[in-house]
Amino acid sequence: MKHFAILVENESSLQTLITSIYEGSYKYFESLKDKKGGIFSAEELEHFIDREERHEIKTLTSNRNQSLLSMSSGERKKALLKHILSKSPEYLIVVNPFDNLDIESQADLKTRLEVISEKIHLIQLVSRLEDILMFTSDFFTYSKGELHYFQNRELFWKVHEKSKNNLSNAIPAPIRASNFFNTELVRFQGVSVSFDGKQILKNIDWTINKGEFWQLIGPNGSGKSTLLNMITGDSHKGYGQNLTLLGNKKGSGESVWDIKKHIGYFTPSMTDKFKGRHTLENMLVAGLHDSVGLYIKPTDNEKQLALKWLALIGLDKKKEVYFHQLSMGQKRLLMVARAMIKHPILLILDEPTVGLDDSNTGLFLALVNKIVNETESAIIYVSHRAEAGLNPQFIYKLSITENGSTGKIVYI
Numbered sequence: 001m002k003h004f005a006i007l008v009e010n011e012s013s014l015q016t017l018i019t020s021i022y023e024g025s026y027k028y029f030e031s032l033k034d035k036k037g038g039i040f041s042a043e044e045l046e047h048f049i050d051r052e053e054r055h056e057i058k059t060l061t062s063n064r065n066q067s068l069l070s071m072s073s074g075e076r077k078k079a080l081l082k083h084i085l086s087k088s089p090e091y092l093i094v095v096n097p098f099d100n101l102d103i104e105s106q107a108d109l110k111t112r113l114e115v116i117s118e119k120i121h122l123i124q125l126v127s128r129l130e131d132i133l134m135f136t137s138d139f140f141t142y143s144k145g146e147l148h149y150f151q152n153r154e155l156f157w158k159v160h161e162k163s164k165n166n167l168s169n170a171i172p173a174p175i176r177a178s179n180f181f182n183t184e185l186v187r188f189q190g191v192s193v194s195f196d197g198k199q200i201l202k203n204i205d206w207t208i209n210k211g212e213f214w215q216l217i218g219p220n221g222s223g224k225s226t227l228l229n230m231i232t233g234d235s236h237k238g239y240g241q242n243l244t245l246l247g248n249k250k251g252s253g254e255s256v257w258d259i260k261k262h263i264g265y266f267t268p269s270m271t272d273k274f275k276g277r278h279t280l281e282n283m284l285v286a287g288l289h290d291s292v293g294l295y296i297k298p299t300d301n302e303k304q305l306a307l308k309w310l311a312l313i314g315l316d317k318k319k320e321v322y323f324h325q326l327s328m329g330q331k332r333l334l335m336v337a338r339a340m341i342k343h344p345i346l347l348i349l350d351e352p353t354v355g356l357d358d359s360n361t362g363l364f365l366a367l368v369n370k371i372v373n374e375t376e377s378a379i380i381y382v383s384h385r386a387e388a389g390l391n392p393q394f395i396y397k398l399s400i401t402e403n404g405s406t407g408k409i410v411y412i
């Protein structure tokens with residue numbers, strides 16, 4: 001049985017590719033033309049979440065109380081695959097299937113796909129070379145909107161070996177130096193969290209100090225986002241507990257705003273907030289004022305600083321371009337520059353490379369390493385991938401137990 005892998009560059013439209021496959025526009029997939037296909041992708045999940053949230057149509061969760069939105073990535077993907085297979089497709093298109101999954105769930109999904117591959121054709125659309133499954137028989141790339149077939153599998157692997165990425169400029173200094181002098185930024189002491197009577201986090205002890213580089217890991221559903229939401233002030237679960245944020249005991253009268261102005265945060269879904277006509281220069285200057293749009297005239301100093309950041313990430317020729325016109329990789333670099341322009345004392349990066357191809361991931365990690373080496377910002381980096389080239393000082397690991405996840409520090 002034939003199984004296909006298509007390595008897709010971020011600059012090409014996945015949706016166009018999927019439609020062309022469905023319509024039988026490529027001779028390689030002609031045999032699938034009149035067959036019934038299924039699609040396993042983040043967009044499909046979004047569609048089901050949207051139907052649930054807006055129209056209360058529960059398809060993937062019809063036999064459960066919990067909403068799809070509050071489930072972990074692993075739980076959601078399992079529910080989607082089960083639903084697709086119940087429709088008995090004759091081929092399955094899987095799009096970046098391992099994104100957001102913890103190591104164990106990745107292994108579990110690999111085994112499932114292997115079993116499925118004995119019965120139906122798989123077409124993998126992936127951004128990362130390492131995600132291609134072993135049993136693949138036919139290899140392609142999709143670049144600049146064109147599909148290229150590789151007759152020789154060895155050649156395919158050789159051509160796509162990792163390219164090195166460097167950012168040569170230094171990180172621009174902030175306009176104003178930080179006025180936060182504490183060494184300790186965040187301290188959880190015996191913090192526990194429950195949802196609907198089910199304990200999720202149990203007795204969490206975790207202290208983050210100035211300038212430290214942490215990676216936060218843990219299986220899907222172990223409570224990583226819950227922990228981050230308590231740090232950024234987006235969850236009220238920290239009230240009444242022994243949680244100290246930037247020197248203030250949680251609930252001691254500090255405003256969410258006081259906390260947020262010292263924290264830079266990036267997760268890929270944030271890019272969706274900027275759909276309007278935001279030039280790159282304005283987006284960076286707005287980062288200095290903690291606003292989405294820019295409502296005041298930028299000063300010359302602010303404009304110069306924005307230009308330096310744009311030069312660092314190779315976008316200085318595009319300062320008047322609108323954000324929505326950038327490629328996915330460029331958008332992510334810009335969002336991190338925007339989060340960093342004030343030199344926050346803590347930068348949180350939540351699965352920031354999900355969906356990026358190898359070359360854009362390399363550039364992104366080069367920027368993170370620069371921040372680590374050239375600034376005093378502490379970093380919390382959440383990722384299920386062990387990215388080569390990323391060297392956190394400490395790992396905080398959550399492990400699921402029956403009474404909620406426990407955490408421990410793994411020294412490297």
Ligand SMILES: Nc1ncnc2c1ncn2[C@@H]1O[C@H](COP(=O)(O)OP(=O)(O)OP(=O)(O)O)[C@@H](O)[C@H]1O
Pocket residue numbers: 070071072073074100102195196200218219220221222223224225226227
């Ligand atoms: N508002 C909520 N209501 C009910 N349950 C919730 C809510 N928010 C989170 N949960 C549950 O808490 C657990 C932890 O979720 P959380 O999103 O923090 O995990 P995670 O480690 O970030 O997962 P992932 O790696 O999949 O992103 C999950 O089982 C989730 O279903």
